[in-house]
Amino acid sequence: MHIPDLIDWGPRFELGIDSIDQQHRALVNMINALQTAMAFGDSRPLLDQLFTDLAAYANSHFAFEHELLESVQFPGLREHLTKHERYKNRLQSLKEEFLGKKSFLISTKVKEFLREWFYQHVLVEDAQFASYLTNKINS
Ligand SMILES: [Fe+2]
């Protein structure tokens, strides 16, 4: 799949649950901010703040999804939560790489990781619970 540098948020990314869509949009804004910082110079100062923001974001967004999925008894709940845990672990190891200054390519790695997460998790895996939820509401 071709993944563009900047993610141009639009209705095609909406899963139909307003609060979730708003939260996903916030993630896209963070990814775009990183991409812009990289295009215009040193992204390291931004990255420092970004790790903090992404951790806070993951905690609140994942907790929100967890509660929502539990309330509708989504059958794929456990599996979904495992994906969220993996994301948090990967983010943590990228942060350690960044703090250890072990990688020159850290900004690129973080950006690629986030974009892949958006396209794979948000648009595929989150979309699965969204359609489950929409069907449940409409039936
Ligand atoms: Fe999500």
Ligand SMILES: [Fe+2]
């Ligand atoms: Fe999710």
